[in-house]
Amino acid sequence: xxxxxxxxxxxxxxxxxxxxxxxxxxxxxxxxxxxxxxxxxxxxxxxxxxxxxxxxxxxxxxxxxxxxxxxxxxxxxxxxxxxxxxxxxxxxxxxxxxxxxxxxxxxxxxxxxxxxxxxxxxxxxxxxxxxxxxxxxxxxxxxxxxxxxxxxxxxxxxxxxxxxxxxxxxxxxxxxxxxxxxxxxxxxxxxxxxxxxxxxxxxxxxxxxxxxxxxxxxxxxxxxxxxxxxxxxxxxxxxxxxxxxxxxxxxxxxxxxxxxxxxxxxxxxxxxxxxxxxxxxxxxxxxxxxxxxxxxxxxxxxxxxxxxxxxxxxxxxxxxxxxxxxxxxxxxxxxxxxxxxxxxxxxxxxxxxxxxxxxxxxxxxxxxxxxxxxxxxxxxxxxxxxxxxxxxxxxxxxxxxxxxxxxxxxxxxxxxxxxxxxxxxxxxxxxxxxxxxxxxxxxxxxxxxxxxxxxxxxxxxxxxxxxxxxxxxxxxxxxxxxxxxxxxxxxxxxxxxxxxxxxxxxxxxxxxxxxxxxxx
Amino acid sequence: xxxxxxxxxxxxxxxxxxxxxxxxxxxxxxxxxxxxxxxxxxxxxxxxxxxxxxxxxxxxxxxxxxxxxxxxxxxxxxxxxxxxxxxxxxxxxxxxxxxxxxxxxxxxxxxxxxxxxxxxxxxxxxxxxxxxxxxxxxxxxxxxxxxxxxxxxxxxxxxxxxxxxxxxxxxxxxxxxxxxxxxxxxxxxxxxxxxxxxxxxxxxxxxxxxxxxxxxxxxxxxxxxxxxxxxxxxxxxxxxxxxxx
Numbered sequence: 001x002x003x004x005x006x007x008x009x010x011x012x013x014x015x016x017x018x019x020x021x022x023x024x025x026x027x028x029x030x031x032x033x034x035x036x037x038x039x040x041x042x043x044x045x046x047x048x049x050x051x052x053x054x055x056x057x058x059x060x061x062x063x064x065x066x067x068x069x070x071x072x073x074x075x076x077x078x079x080x081x082x083x084x085x086x087x088x089x090x091x092x093x094x095x096x097x098x099x100x101x102x103x104x105x106x107x108x109x110x111x112x113x114x115x116x117x118x119x120x121x122x123x124x125x126x127x128x129x130x131x132x133x134x135x136x137x138x139x140x141x142x143x144x145x146x147x148x149x150x151x152x153x154x155x156x157x158x159x160x161x162x163x164x165x166x167x168x169x170x171x172x173x174x175x176x177x178x179x180x181x182x183x184x185x186x187x188x189x190x191x192x193x194x195x196x197x198x199x200x201x202x203x204x205x206x207x208x209x210x211x212x213x214x215x216x217x218x219x220x221x222x223x224x225x226x227x228x229x230x231x232x233x234x235x236x237x238x239x240x241x242x243x244x245x246x247x248x249x250x251x252x253x254x255x256x257x258x259x260x261x262x263x264x265x266x267x268x269x270x271x272x273x274x275x276x277x278x279x280x281x282x283x284x285x286x287x288x289x290x291x292x293x294x295x296x297x298x299x300x301x302x303x304x305x306x307x308x309x310x311x312x313x314x315x316x317x318x319x320x321x322x323x324x325x326x327x328x329x330x331x332x333x334x335x336x337x338x339x340x341x342x343x344x345x346x347x348x349x350x351x352x353x354x355x356x357x358x359x360x361x362x363x364x365x366x367x368x369x370x371x372x373x374x375x376x377x378x379x380x381x382x383x384x385x386x387x388x389x390x391x392x393x394x395x396x397x398x399x400x401x402x403x404x405x406x407x408x409x410x411x412x413x414x415x416x417x418x419x420x421x422x423x424x425x426x427x428x429x430x431x432x433x434x435x436x437x438x439x440x441x442x443x444x445x446x447x448x449x450x451x452x453x454x455x456x457x458x459x460x461x462x463x464x465x466x467x468x469x470x471x472x473x474x475x476x477x478x479x480x481x482x483x484x485x486x487x488x489x490x491x492x493x494x495x496x497x498x499x500x501x502x503x504x505x506x507x508x509x510x511x512x513x514x515x516x517x518x519x520x
Numbered sequence: 521x522x523x524x525x526x527x528x529x530x531x532x533x534x535x536x537x538x539x540x541x542x543x544x545x546x547x548x549x550x551x552x553x554x555x556x557x558x559x560x561x562x563x564x565x566x567x568x569x570x571x572x573x574x575x576x577x578x579x580x581x582x583x584x585x586x587x588x589x590x591x592x593x594x595x596x597x598x599x600x601x602x603x604x605x606x607x608x609x610x611x612x613x614x615x616x617x618x619x620x621x622x623x624x625x626x627x628x629x630x631x632x633x634x635x636x637x638x639x640x641x642x643x644x645x646x647x648x649x650x651x652x653x654x655x656x657x658x659x660x661x662x663x664x665x666x667x668x669x670x671x672x673x674x675x676x677x678x679x680x681x682x683x684x685x686x687x688x689x690x691x692x693x694x695x696x697x698x699x700x701x702x703x704x705x706x707x708x709x710x711x712x713x714x715x716x717x718x719x720x721x722x723x724x725x726x727x728x729x730x731x732x733x734x735x736x737x738x739x740x741x742x743x744x745x746x747x748x749x750x751x752x753x754x755x756x757x758x759x760x761x762x763x764x765x
Contacts, residue, residue, distance in 0.1 A: 052721060081725040092670055093718040096728070097662060102642050105737040107726030118737045138525075140669060158726065310680050334686040345711060346674070347681045349703045363686030393710060407685065 001161060001194060002026040002049050002084065003066040008218075009044060012058035018044045020218040021063070028161060029192040031185055031208070031226075033199055036215035037426040038398035042198045045215060046164045048072065049196075051080030068161065084162040084194075085155045089170055091147035100134045100142075100150050107158040125157040128187050144296045145176035149183070156187070162194035169201060170423050171342070173295045173466050174506040178204040185210075200424060201467065203510060259286045261415050261460040262307060267316030269302055269484075276302045277313070278484040284415075284460050287441065291471030291492070292464045293499075293507050294481035300464045301342075303481060304417050307462070309333055321414050335364050338408035338440065339417045344400035345393070347407070353379065353395070354388040357406045366411045378406045382432055398429045405433055409440045416440050418463040422470055430467075434474050437461050468509035472496070480504070521580050522665075524637045528572060534746040535644040536651060541753055542635045548760065549624045555616055558623035565630035572637065579633045589625050593618035641665050647740045655734055663719070671712060678707045 004024040010017045019041050026032055036042050047053045048065050054073040065072040068083045088094040097103045104125055108118045126132050129149045134142065142150065148168055155163055165184070169177035181197075185208040188195045199205055206212075209226035262284035269277040277299050284290060292300050305311040307320055309330040318325040321336040338360070341347060350356035357375045361367040379385045382402040387395065392403060401421065409416065416437060422430050441459045465471060471478060471492065478495030480488035488498045496508045525531075530538070549558040566576045576582065596618030603613030645658035682703050723729075 050725075077721075077724050078727040078730050081727070085725060088718055088722060090718075093715045094722045095666060096659070096719065096723050096726075098640075098642055098666055101737070106723075106728075109734050109736055110727035110730060112731055112733065112735050115735065115737055115739070118735070122737070136525075139666075154726070305680075308680075308684050310683070330683045331686050334684050337684065339681075339684040341677065341681045343677065345714075346678045346707055347685070349682060349687075349707060360685040411686075 001028045001068055004048070005064050005066070007048065007063035007065055008061065009048060009053060010060045012060075014059075017218050018059075019048065022218075022220055024213065024220055024223070026162070026194060026196065028194055029188065030194050030196075031188045031210045032194075032196045032213060033202065033205055033210040034196065034213045034215060035199060035202060038424070038429055039396045040215050041218040042215055043166060044218075046086065046166055046196070046198055050084055050086040050164055051075060051077045052086070081160065082158065083160055084164060085158065085160040087148075087151050087155055087163060087165045087168060089166045089168070091144075091151040094151045094154075095139050095147075098139060100131070100137045100139060103139060103150055103154045104157050106154060111158070121157045121159065122153075125153040128156065128191065129153045129183060143176075144172050145180060148172065148180060152184075156191075156193065160193075162196065164196045164198070166198045167200065167424055168197065169199065169204075171296075171420065171466075174204065174468065175295060175504070177201065177466070178506045181205050181208055200426060203469070204506070260284065261286055261288075261321055262462075263317075263319040264307070265317050267306060267313045267318060269299075269306065269311060270314040275484050277306065280316070280484075280486055282479070282486065282489070284462065286414075286458065286460055288477055289437070289441070289461045289463070289475045290477045290479055291468075291475035292462060292479045292481055293466070293468065293471065294479075294487075298482040299484040300481045301419055302484075304339075304419055304462065304464060307415075307417060308337065308339055331363075334360065334413075335366060335411065336413055337415045337417060338411070338413035340401075340404045340408050340419065340421050342420045342423070344397060344404050347404050348392040348400065351391060352389050353384055353392055353403060356392045356403055357388075357410060359407055361411045364411055371410060375406070375410055378410070378436065381435070382406060398425055401425060401429060402432055402436075405436050409436055413440065414459040416459065416461040418461065418465075420464055420466070422465055422467050430470060434470075437463075437474070468496070468507050472509045480507070521633055521636050522669075523640050524572065524574060525640075526572060526638065528638070529745060530568065530572070530634070530638040532743070532745065533638075533749055534740065534742055535639050535647040537746050537749045537753070538635055538639055539644065541749070542631055544753060544757060545631050546628050548756075549627045551760070551764075553620075555620040555623065558620065558627040561627040562623055562630050565627065565634045568634055569630065569637070574633075574637050576630060576633070579629070582629070585625065585629050589622035592625065593622045596621055643738065643740055646736050646738060649736075650740060656729065659728070667712075667715065667719075670715065671708065674711050675704060675708050678704055678711075 002025065004022045007019060007022045008017050009019040022045065034042050034045060044053065047057075049067060049072065051067075051072045053059070054061055054065075056077075061073065067075075067080055070079065070083070072080055095103050096106055101122065104122045105118050108121060113121070126135070129152060131146070131149050131153060134146060134150065139147065139150065152163065152165070152168075169180060172180065181204050184195050184197065187193055197205065197210070202212075211226055212222070212224045213220060214222035214224070260283050262282065264280060264282045267277060267280045268275065280303065292303065294300050302311060306313055306318060307325065309325045312326070320333060323329070323333060323336070325333060348356060350359050354375070357379060358367065358371070361371055376385070379388055382399070384395070384399060384403060384406075387399070392400065395403060405418075405421065418437075421433055425433070441461060463471075463475070475492055478488060478490060478492055478499075479486050480495065480499060487502070488495050490498060499505070500508050545561055549561055569576050569579075593615075597610045597614040600611060600614035600617050601609060603611035605611050606615060641662055645653075645662050649655045649658040687703055
């Protein structure tokens with residue numbers, strides 16, 4: 001049904017080919033996953049098959065892409081979309097109307113279907129996605145997972161033969177991600193719909209036995225049928241063993257430290273009488289790296305925003321780096337706290353990569369002669385040294401994430417707060433981000449002095465993430481935040497044991513044998 | 521301020537009839553040299569909002585509008601020297617004129633709020649399209665309503681992200697305004713362009729604009745209450761015209 005014949009694509013002005021000599025066929029009713037490192041060409045591949053490349057983007061093409069016998073290059077988008085339709089990563093930018101029912105009917109109304117037919121197909125799509133309870137709801141009031149399901153329903157109601165989902169779970173919690181994948185696999189079986197998912201997080205997807213198409217540097221490097229994925233999956237899919245940033249076994253943390261970076265007592269946040277955070281009391285010591293897990297809307301981001309002073313708690317007291325946090329002290333607190341938010345673009349303001357890296361140090365006037373050297377070194381390690389005169393918006397998503405982190409750590413804050421820093425990142429990027437975190441927690445070389453032994457850590461880090469694998473390898477402690485409460489607060493392995501006992505097994509990563517033995 | 525779902529008579533009224541009433545009330549309060557008319561319209565709208573569990577003080581920006589009303593009242597009181605003196609340079613005519621001007625402003629705000637909270641935007645678009653408005657224009661209204669809150673949330677996130685990187689947005693005026701303008705505009709513009717591009721692809725992929733006309737799952741029907749409301753509207757317009765002539 002989808003056929004790539006020696007297809008290559010190069011964007012205008014680019015030196016290298018984004019896709020090179022791709023030959024690939026996907027048949028009707030297949031459940032396939034496209035995986036690959038950041039910047040490998042996954043999104044370009046799906047853009048090509050959905051008719052969003054040729055004739056819409058400036059570039060050079062070789063070879064051909066056919067969808068249901070039609071050459072995509074010469075077929076109008078709405079015709080291609082009747083056969084293969086793309087569900088965007090962010091459902092908020094996909095919706096054209098205001099309510100669930102209107103959104104599902106939107107495409108069918110444009111195709112001038114009769115009212116009865118629209119109702120019938122809408123009901124089918126709603127039943128397939130199990131979203132009957134959302135009927136009539138305002139789209140703004142839906143959770144991330146609900147929005148993603150409505151977006152899928154709005155596409156399949158048009159009865160395409162195939163749907164493509166570009167990282168549909170990038171901002172969803174593990175339980176919602178698992179449910180969505182199961183829903184898609186089930187739909188594929190029941191309706192012979194071809195489902196193609198571009199995804200980084202494969203742990204919830206591989207048990208559903210998809211065909212795995214691997215792409216690296218624009219080339220298809222592996223195309224594995226469902227049965228052989230386990231034995232032959234490529235090396236980059238395997239989680240590398242990072243040096244733990246501050247695991248419970250690391251020497252720094254064996255020594256109890258009375259030096260607290262965060263002291264939060266009886267903090268609550270209420271909005272319109274609704275409890276967002278309820279009576280949270282927490283302490284974080286120097287050297288700790290806390291992974292914050294939990295369902296979407298559970299209060300994780302509110303917790304971070306309270307620590308930054310961006311949200312004023314209804315009651316309770318928060319001290320960060322021995323300073324009381326209040327909403328009118330945010331920019332002053334910034335000297336001691338570095339933060340990276342969910343959306344990379346929201347943090348880019350300067351006109352060059354170099355200026356962006358140094359932006360916070362200029363605002364805070366904390367630049368030292370060594371800061372520029374440090375900036376150069378970090379950009380070099382991030383692979384951005386040759387891009388320092390480029391505009392930050394020209395970087396790839398993974399590169400922007402690296403730049404966000406460099407900009408947040410250059411003024412050497414004592415506390416690092418990260419909100420979903422690993423979403424959509426491959427292991428190479430995650431490795432870099434963890435190294436940078438490690439650098440913040442360690443004392444600077446100029447303070448330590450040459451030849452002196454490593455002194456105790458100077459900072460702490462809190463990271464909100466949906467990736468339990470990173471938490472297992474990089475954190476010393478886990479908070480599980482749900483319904484505004486910290487339900488679990490324990491060292492990593494103990495926390496995962498507690499989560500499993502509480503039935504939250506979607507949050508428990510696949511453990512290496514050594515760690516499973518320790519857990520037992 | 522946005523649509524609040526409900527099943528009241530005002531919610532069920534035909535959107536175009538409601539729109540026509542809104543336009544007529546807005547015109548009427550300025551057309552007649554009456555103090556009672558705008559005050560009655562404002563009071564009635566406030567009562568209905570209250571009845572629909574939307575306390576008027578929750579209308580965004582109402583404090584600003586009330587402050588503006590007070591300024592207008594004061595300006596009129598001080599600038600109309602003719603008439604019976606009340607105290608100092610202030611006359612009864614000046615105060616009456618001020619109340620009339622402030623009342624007109626308040627009436628327009630409250631009646632508009634009543635219209636917005638009881639009219640579903642998609643149904644309004646459908647009704648206008650049924651009356652001959654090109655459907656692309658109708659959807660421009662719906663899409664704008666869809667994007668405004670997204671951009672508002674994004675602007676807030678961008679503002680917060682810069683605050684924690686030491687941009688002193690929490691400094692005093694006018695530095696705060698300058699910094700906000702300088703650092704907020706570019707990321708917001710880029711984000712808006714991206715969102716608009718993605719949305720246009722999503723709409724085009726679902727055949728928006730393919731045919732000169734489209735069908736609608738939802739039907740806007742004309743009921744007895746709509747006919748009564750429309751007849752009342754025509755009656756008041758005719759009576760007003762009679763009065764003027």
